[in-house]
Each structure stands twice: as C-alpha cells, then as structure tokens.
Amino acid sequence: MAIDTCIFDAYGTLFDVTAAAREAAAEKPFESLAETWPAIARDWRDKQLQYSWLRAITGEHADFWQVTGEALDWALEANGAADPALRDRLMQLYRELSAYPEVPAMLGALRDAGTAAGILSNGSPEMLQSAVSSAGIGRLLDHILSVESVGIFKPASQVYDLVGRAFGCEAGNVLFVSSNGWDAAAAAGYGFTSVWVNRAGAPVDRLPHRPHHVLEDLTGIPDLAKSL
Structure with missing residues (x-):
C-alpha cells in the first residue's frame, strides 16, 4: 500500500x-x-x-x-x-525545545506532496503545543496526538492505535518516524512502515522487530515516503 x-x-x-x-x-x-x-x-x-x-x-x-x-x-x-x-x-x-534545522523544510515538502503529517508523542498536550508553536511548525501538521488520551506511554499498542483513529488510515499506509530505536521497532511490529532516525550511529536494538529503514536525519523522509 x-x-x-x-x-x-x-x-x-x-x-x-x-x-x-x-x-x-x-x-x-x-x-x-x-x-x-x-x-x-x-x-x-x-x-x-x-x-x-x-x-x-x-x-x-x-x-x-x-x-x-x-x-x-x-x-x-x-x-x-x-x-x-x-x-x-x-x-x-x-x-521551547529547538527543532532540528531540517524539520520545517521536510514537513513543507510532505505538505507539498499531499502527504498527511502528524505527531504521536509521550508528551502532554500542553508540552507539545508549546514546542510546536515555538518551532513555528503547527501549520504543517494535521494532528498532534498525545498518549494522555489513552493514559499509557509508548510502546503500548494503544498509543499507536491513535493514528488510525485520527487520520482514518490503515497501518500499512503509515510511515512512522522516530529517533528512538525501540519506538521504531515497536511501530514496525504494530504494522507501520518505520524509520529509525539514527543521528548517533548507534547499533540496532535487539528487539522482536526492527525498523524498516535507517536514516541519519530527517532530510530524506519526503523522498522515502514518495518511493514506498
């Protein structure tokens, strides 16, 4: 898909x-x-x-x-x-954490390509809104999803369920991107196509599932999404 x-x-x-x-x-x-x-x-x-x-x-x-x-x-x-x-x-x-420098252009490229984009985070809604506003990227996101709506942190499957509910999409249509190897692995096990953003060049976690793709930063996400 x-x-x-x-x-x-x-x-x-x-x-x-x-x-x-x-x-x-x-x-x-x-x-x-x-x-x-x-x-x-x-x-x-x-x-x-x-x-x-x-x-x-x-x-x-x-x-x-x-x-x-x-x-x-x-x-x-x-x-x-x-x-x-x-x-x-x-x-x-x-x-007010700083966004990585490639984030605005990357999200803009997804928007230009017609790809829906959102956040799924352990962060509370207030934390996430503050960070998004500080980075000036709110207009580039369709949904900002917090675990607070289900009351448990990642990698619980209830958290990943939030994506389908919010976007009305199938798991197979989702590219899930995380800098946490364990999160990308759990997302792969859930059924998402997952990307691990491995900025530190760390080894892949030895878990039941592994991310489908590994990138050094977020720059290549729009091209990857287009190719899948």
Whole structure:
C-alpha cells in the first residue's frame, strides 16, 4: 500500500532534547554548566525514558511533564548541580525545545506532496503545543496526538492505535518516524512502515522487530515516503 500519512515522534525526532541544557549553559547565570551540560542532558533523557517505561509497566501513569521534572531532578543531583533556579530554567527551556534545522523544510515538502503529517508523542498536550508553536511548525501538521488520551506511554499498542483513529488510515499506509530505536521497532511490529532516525550511529536494538529503514536525519523522509 502507498504511504499517505507520515507520523513523527516528537522529542529527539523533531525536537532536540539536548537543546535545553546546552542553551542554559550559554546563559551567564549558569556558566558553570559549560562542562557538565552534556552529562546532564544525557542523564535527563535516559531517566525520562526509563521512568515512562516503568510507569507503563506498573500502571502508575503520570503525565510527561511530571516525568520530565522527576528525571531532571535525578540528573541534576547525580551531576552535583541541584539548584532550584537552574531547574526552573531548564524546565522552561524544555517547553521551547529547538527543532532540528531540517524539520520545517521536510514537513513543507510532505505538505507539498499531499502527504498527511502528524505527531504521536509521550508528551502532554500542553508540552507539545508549546514546542510546536515555538518551532513555528503547527501549520504543517494535521494532528498532534498525545498518549494522555489513552493514559499509557509508548510502546503500548494503544498509543499507536491513535493514528488510525485520527487520520482514518490503515497501518500499512503509515510511515512512522522516530529517533528512538525501540519506538521504531515497536511501530514496525504494530504494522507501520518505520524509520529509525539514527543521528548517533548507534547499533540496532535487539528487539522482536526492527525498523524498516535507517536514516541519519530527517532530510530524506519526503523522498522515502514518495518511493514506498
């Protein structure tokens, strides 16, 4: 079946999750982060994902904003940087994460080709709307779908069900794009054609399913969607 719908994960895929720590470190009040911000960004992201999985497994759901704050608290303490002012600034910056530079043109090319596009994310609706507005890409997206409507994080199948409901499409018509290897793998198992955006050149995760395509960034998504 031809691809008529392209669905993107948000954090790490469209939006650079390292941007908040990097940008804070460039601000005068937080210059002490010059050497530690990469570790803080890494630990923050790792714990954010780990906490989402654990909450999904245990059935103790909380929205992604709470999970993000709890992960940041751990990361700051682990790196000797626990400071309320820094925490507040990092959380503010996370609401306005920078999009990767190729994102607007890539989404514009999909729109020009008549391909529907949307976000499917662990993020809460408020978080996602803020990031999309900050990046100026709202007009290029048909739907912004949050796990909050089903109360469980990815990779639960209930989350992927949201795409068909919103777009009225079959799984085989969907190109699903994520920078998370586990997300791209789960989407492949669900029945989407999946793309792993492997910016770091990491090995493929050893999971029951594997992504169908691996790209270094998002630039090639419109051509790939057209070719399938």
